[in-house]
Amino acid sequence: xxxxxxxxxxxxxxxxxxxxxxxxxxxxxxxxxxxxxxxxxxxxxxxxxxxxxxxxxxxxxxxxxxxxxxxxxxxxxxxxxxxxxxxxxxxxxxxxxxxxxxxxxxxxxxxxxxxxxxxxxxxxxxxxxxxxxxxxxxxxxxxxxxxxxxxxxxxxxxxxxxxxxxxxxxxxxxxxxxxxxxxxxxxxxxxxxxxxxxxxxxxxxxxxxxxxxxxxxxxxxxxxxxxxxxxxxxxxxxxxxxxxxxxxxxxxxxxxxxxxxxxxxxxxxxxxxxxxxxxxxxxxxxxxxxxxxxxxxxxxxxxxxxxxxxxxxxxxxxxxxxxxxxxxxxxxxxxxxxxxxxxxxxxxxxxxxxxxxxxxxxxxxxxxxxxxxxxxxxxxxxxxxxxxxxxxxxxxxxxxxxxx
Ligand SMILES: Nc1ncnc2c1ncn2[C@@H]1O[C@H](COP(=O)(O)OP(=O)(O)OP(=O)(O)O)[C@@H](O)[C@H]1O
Ligand SMILES: [Mg+2]
Numbered sequence: 001x002x003x004x005x006x007x008x009x010x011x012x013x014x015x016x017x018x019x020x021x022x023x024x025x026x027x028x029x030x031x032x033x034x035x036x037x038x039x040x041x042x043x044x045x046x047x048x049x050x051x052x053x054x055x056x057x058x059x060x061x062x063x064x065x066x067x068x069x070x071x072x073x074x075x076x077x078x079x080x081x082x083x084x085x086x087x088x089x090x091x092x093x094x095x096x097x098x099x100x101x102x103x104x105x106x107x108x109x110x111x112x113x114x115x116x117x118x119x120x121x122x123x124x125x126x127x128x129x130x131x132x133x134x135x136x137x138x139x140x141x142x143x144x145x146x147x148x149x150x151x152x153x154x155x156x157x158x159x160x161x162x163x164x165x166x167x168x169x170x171x172x173x174x175x176x177x178x179x180x181x182x183x184x185x186x187x188x189x190x191x192x193x194x195x196x197x198x199x200x201x202x203x204x205x206x207x208x209x210x211x212x213x214x215x216x217x218x219x220x221x222x223x224x225x226x227x228x229x230x231x232x233x234x235x236x237x238x239x240x241x242x243x244x245x246x247x248x249x250x251x252x253x254x255x256x257x258x259x260x261x262x263x264x265x266x267x268x269x270x271x272x273x274x275x276x277x278x279x280x281x282x283x284x285x286x287x288x289x290x291x292x293x294x295x296x297x298x299x300x301x302x303x304x305x306x307x308x309x310x311x312x313x314x315x316x317x318x319x320x321x322x323x324x325x326x327x328x329x330x331x332x333x334x335x336x337x338x339x340x341x342x343x344x345x346x347x348x349x350x351x352x353x354x355x356x357x358x359x360x361x362x363x364x365x366x367x368x369x370x371x372x373x374x375x376x377x378x379x380x381x382x383x384x385x386x387x388x389x390x391x392x393x394x395x396x397x398x399x400x401x402x403x404x
Contacts, residue, residue, distance in 0.1 A: 005122045008034040008049065010042045010068075011057035011084075020055060023111045030118060039068020046076050052125065053118050057084040057107065062092060066099045070244055073100030074271060074278070075307075078129070080121040084109055100245045145255045148381055149263040149280040150317075151273070154296040157288045158319035159183075161351055162344070162374070163264035164192045165362040169378035170260050171227035172363060177260040178220060180230040182247065182276060184239040187232020189264055190221065194358025197221040197231040202238045204230070205246045213256040225363060230254075244275040251279050260381070269300060277304065282381060283314045284341070289327040294335055301336065315341030322346045342380065344373045 007030055011017040017035055024030045034049045036042035042054065054072060058065035072081060080102040085092060093104045102121045105113060148166070150159040160183070167179035181189035181201070190197050204211070204219040220228040230250070233239060254261050263276055277283055285301070287293045304311050316336050318329050321343040333340050347370045354361035362374045 004029060004031045005053055005118060006031050006033045006049075006051040007053045007055055007118065008032075008036065008042060008045060008051040009055050009057075010036045010038065012037050012059060013057075016057060020057075020114075023114060024055075024118070026111065027115050030115065039065070039071060042068070043071060043075065046072065046079070051079060052122050054079055054081045055084060055114070055118070056081055056101075058096070060086075062087075062095065066095060066243075069096060069099045069101060070271060074244055074275060078125070080125045082114075082117055082121055098245055099243060100248075145258055145261060146282060146381065147251060147255075147261045147263065147280045148282045148284060149265055149276050150284050150286055151265050151277065151300070152286045152293065152297055153267050153269055153300040154287075154293040155267040157286045157293050158344075158351075159267075159286050160188060160192060160264050161355070162284070162286060162317070162319060162377075163262055164189055165360045165371075165374045166378050166381070167227055167260070167262040168193075168223070168225045168360045169362045169375050170262065170381070171223070171225045173375075173378060173382070174226075175259040175382065176257065177226075177262060178228045178230060178254055178258045179262045179264070180250070180254070181232035181264050182272070183232055183264050183266040184242055184272070185236045185266055185268070187264065189229060190231045192355055192358060193223050193227075193229060193360065195221045195223060195229060195231070197229070200231045200233050200238075201250070202233040202241060204250065205242055211249050211253045213253045216250070216253050217257070225360075228258075242272075244271045247272060247275050248279065267296075269303065274307070277309055281313060282384075284317045285314050285336075286317045286319050287332050288320045289318065289323050289325045289329065289332070291327055294327055294332060298335055317341055318343040320344070320346035342373070342377050344377075345370050 007024060009017055009020050009032055011020060021032050024032050033051055034045045036045050056069065069081060072079065081100065082103045082105065083096045083101040084105050084107050086107050088106055096104055103117050105117060150163040152159055163179065167177050171177040179189060181187035199219045204216065220230055222228060251261065263280065265273055265276055285297055287297050301311065301314065316332060316338055318332050318340055321329050323346045329340055329343055347368065350361050350365055350368055350370055354364060361368060362371045365371050
């Protein structure tokens with residue numbers, strides 16, 4: 001191998017770390033550029049150094065190790081992580097692979113196998129990267145999909161109402177649209193559309209080892225508008241079974257068949273939400289004219305800036321903008337130092353009736369002002385070309401905190 005593959009080793013034991021280092025040091029094509037005792041230390045090191053490969057010895061604490069692995073994969077998706085483990089059970093292998101490991105080796109590992117695995121993972125990653133960039137450059141094989149997520153770190157602001165109606169408006173206008181209910185704990189998209197799904201996201205994630213875009217269709221429910229729906233888990237406890245890495249794979253797979261992927265989210269800030277934010281082209285940050293909503297969403301924006309997310313793809317939405325609660329639409333714009341992308345009227349009667357009947361108002365009451373505002377929002381989303389999902393943010397400067 002002409003190039004040097006730079007590696008970070010994670011192992012809690014000094015001696016094992018040293019012997020792994022010696023093993024790899026014997027190969028001129030590999031350079032160990034960093035060491036860490038655990039995932040936390042590794043994340044600190046990764047903020048300074050940029051290895052291509054992480055060799056991660058996992059501990060007996062499987063759930064902790066999986067969390068560490070996911071944190072690394074989510075924050076540094078271009079790094080190939082190879083897991084070294086004592087567990088020979090397929091159950092563990094699958095858990096680590098689903099969390100984003102590129103390979104899984106049993107300990108003790110021989111020098112030849114470890115080096116060959118590092119070289120293979122490095123070569124494959126490089127090839128995938130090369131093909132992706134080429135396809136992008138030539139405009140080939142890349143379906144111009146838009147992932148639009150409705151987000152807020154304050155509950156009850158209207159994410160579900162807006163996601164459902166916007167998705168139906170997109171589908172009704174002829175765009176191939178899927179609505180993914182990623183509010184894993186209390187998703188109600190199926191209820192809002194009067195659907196009785198036979199399969200949910202939980203079934204999808206657990207029945208399919210490798211997600212195939214065509215097989216995935218069987219897990220979607222159909223709405224009469226033409227919209228396809230990926231329903232949230234039926235029971236809140238199933239939330240534990242779905243990992244950010246699953247959501248990443250599902251979204252990547254859905255991209256192949258759809259023009260729009262609309263996502264409804266939970267107000268809880270966790271790795272899952274961060275994954276959705278990372279993968280979305282348009283993040284519609286929904287705020288109502290109320291101080292708690294403004295405060296929570298500003299905190300979420302601050303977090304995105306801290307994590308170096310591309311905040312240029314965040315659009316400010318003011319829902320129930322005609323409510324008079326002391327906070328005005330201008331206050332929202334001032335807080336985020338940006339224009340308001342879209343604002344929607346307050347119409348409790350229309351929204352509640354539609355939710356109770358399971359019929360989206362965007363089709364059942366097309367002439368209502370709120371329905372027209374949603375249709376226009378759907379048009380605006382179609383007009384704009386998809387912003388990059390990744391890349392450095394053009395971070396807006398946030399204004400001083402509002403008085404609480
Ligand atoms: N434009 C609107 N006008 C009037 N009421 C609205 C509007 N949008 C949403 N609502 C009402 O606000 C409440 C919350 O709406 P919704 O469930 O869509 O919000 P959410 O952000 O998804 O909440 P949750 O945190 O429960 O997921 C509902 O009672 C809904 O009827
Ligand atoms: Mg909701």
